Amino acid sequence: MATLSRPAPLLYVRTPMLEVAYETHGPVEGEPVILLHGFPYDPRGYDEIAPVLAERGYRVFVPYLRGYGPTRFINAQVIRSGQQAALAKDLLDFMDALAIPQATLAGFDWGGRAACIVAALWPERVRGLMTGDGYNIQDIAKSLKPRAPETEHRLWYQYYFHTQRGVDGLTANRRDLCQLLWSLWSPSWVEGPSLYGKTAPSFDNPDFVAVVIHSYRHRFMYAPGDPALETIEQALALQPPISVPSISLCGADDGVGPAPEEDDDAEHFSGFYRRRILKGVGHNIPQEAPQATLDALLELLA
16 A cells, blocks of 8 residues: 655645645545544544545545644634534535535544534535444433443543643643553554654644543533534434445454444444444554555445
């Protein structure tokens, strides 16, 4: 598989909320594909996938999410929200700003959440969806319901972020903390430690801590959302189905949530849907399993 020797040149586009930094590959007239990273990752996760899609004639966009890398908020006073509706609205605004009427989306973690929401609420904008770990739309109303002890143990970082100590810890130790998460979430990924240094600078964004803290507090109802996004959050509370053609890739070794044998998410997909469990793969699906990710995308694009 082809690999980028260095990242593609950065481009910027202004949306109503952000100055979004993004990388692009492939011919301008190519069919659009948008690849979305999660926390704590960045576009480097798609370095083995984007150039291959470009060689096949697709126009590939890989943006930095809010709070990551060179992406910046336009308004200094606006809430640094990390809620799910904000991530989805950013994706929709990004497509509008670049005049992309429809795209195939791929994402995991935060990026997968944005992709799932746009696919559910604006299906006409999505040709196909590759989602890491299935249906990523949060059911916030059920967030305070206790879960199995082993699941609660894996979510320690989220509870840490609910405290001021967590805010201070992420501020002071963001690179070390995120490196720890990489190792815990992808325990069988041999190349992970050597690749972390290429991604870590993206966490130096001045809004990284605020966006991350808000994300993990809002999903547990410990922080209010952006009032401008309330309509979207109300729609998401209904757990809308995803009707676009979708493939879910799940890491069998995912340290956040190992894929269960029974697919609990299937009921949320009303169109073509396939689920694949990847042995020896953790949470960072595109970077740990680039060929499987590429195969899923090409299947959706066929």
